[in-house]
Amino acid sequence: DAKTTQPPSMDCAEGRAANLPCNHSTISGNEYVYWYRQIHSQGPQYIIHGLKNNETNEMASLIITEDRKSSTLILPHATLRDTAVYYCIVRVAGSGGSNYKLTFGKGTLLTVNP
Amino acid sequence: DTEVTQTPKHLVMGMTNKKSLKCEQHMGHRAMYWYKQKAKKPPELMFVYSYEKLSINESVPSRFSPECPNSSLLNLHLHALQPEDSALYLCASSQAVAGRETQYFGPGTRLLVL
Numbered sequence: 001d002a003k004t005t006q007p008p009s010m011d012c013a014e015g016r017a018a019n020l021p022c023n024h025s026t027i028s029g030n031e032y033v034y035w036y037r038q039i040h041s042q043g044p045q046y047i048i049h050g051l052k053n054n055e056t057n058e059m060a061s062l063i064i065t066e067d068r069k070s071s072t073l074i075l076p077h078a079t080l081r082d083t084a085v086y087y088c089i090v091r092v093a094g095s096g097g098s099n100y101k102l103t104f105g106k107g108t109l110l111t112v113n114p
Numbered sequence: 115d116t117e118v119t120q121t122p123k124h125l126v127m128g129m130t131n132k133k134s135l136k137c138e139q140h141m142g143h144r145a146m147y148w149y150k151q152k153a154k155k156p157p158e159l160m161f162v163y164s165y166e167k168l169s170i171n172e173s174v175p176s177r178f179s180p181e182c183p184n185s186s187l188l189n190l191h192l193h194a195l196q197p198e199d200s201a202l203y204l205c206a207s208s209q210a211v212a213g214r215e216t217q218y219f220g221p222g223t224r225l226l227v228l
Contacts, residue, residue, distance in 0.1 A: 032214065043118070043204050043219030044157065087156065093214040100145075100170055100211040104156030 004088045006108045012082075014114050018075040022088030025069040031092050033064060035073045036102070037084040044087065044104075047073065051093075078112045085109050117141075118220035120205050126226045129195060135223045137188040137205030143218075145211040146188040148180060149204040151222070157204055163188060164211045195227045 005023040012018040024033065034049040048055055048062045050071070055062045061074040075082055087107040118139045127133050137146065145164050149157040162170035163182040177199075179191040188205055202222045208215040 041202070041222075041224070043206075043221050046216050046218065049216070091214075100162050101147075101159040101172075102157070102217060104158075106156060 004090055004105050006086070006088055006105065008106065009109045009111070012075075012078045012110060012112050014080060014112050015077055018078040018082065018110055018112070020073040020075075020086050020088075020108055020110060021070065022073070023070045024088070024090050027068050027090055028092070031090045033062065033068075033071050034089040034091055034102070035060070035062065036087045036089065036104075037082075038087070038107075039081075039084040044102075047086075078110075080112050080114065083110060083112045118205055118207055118218050120203075120220035120223050122223055123221070124224050124226075126228065127192065127195065128228055129197070131195075132191070132193045134192065135190040135203055135205075135225075137190075137207075137220055138186055139207040139218070140186055141207060141218070142185075143207035143209055144185060145208045145215070146182060147206040147208075147217065148178075148188070148190050149206065149219075151202040151204060153201075161190075162211060169211060192225075195225075197227050200225055200227045 032049050032051050035047040036044040038044045048060050050062045064071045085107040087104050121136045147162050148160040150160050151157040159172050160174045161180045166182045177194045181189040202224050204222045205220040206217040208217045
């Protein structure tokens with residue numbers, strides 16, 4: 001799996017949009033970008049994933065650059081409950097190799113301030 | 115229902131004790147996972163079960179013994195653990211063992227080995 005680079009920490013004001021960047025410059029054509037988050041002392045929670053196109057769901061939006069070397073997770077209106085470690089993970093979509101596992105990096109600690 | 119449950123929430127055990135962690139899901143998922151997470155570190159995969167058979171063992175010491183009694187349950191039997199095994203143990207499940215499958219995590223069992 002391609003490696004990802006994320007800033008170790010970010011702050012965001014409550015009610016504002018939180019934009020979390022991820023660099024995955026060595027991503028391959030068949031690799032998806034996944035985002036998970038982990039609120040303190042809880043299990044990781046799936047947020048969103050995408051291949052090429054921008055994606056949106058009820059939790060967040062995922063913007064992937066045209067060259068796919070970086071992406072941004074957007075939480076449109078951050079709340080205090082969004083304070084968590086956000087992990088950007090790149091995975092191959094197929095069933096072979098090491099695709100079975102999520103390889104978590106260090107992630108970004110997002111702190112939403114009142 | 116996208117819930118994975120784990121019991122107990124907390125466990126304290128001595129190095130000579132035998133204990134078990136339990137995980138349950140009712141999403142019809144056929145892949146189940148055990149991850150270990152040390153303090154301030156990302157989760158790391160330990161075991162993968164696919165269709166109730168152990169398919170991946172990430173070189174985990176034999177004092178950790180997984181068991182999948184049926185498609186909804188996953189156990190982790192613990193024996194002769196060391197203090198360095200103290201960690202958050204996370205269970206996850208997915209439709210299948212493949213990179214495109216979203217993994218859903220339980221809240222974890224926080225284990226302290228004295």
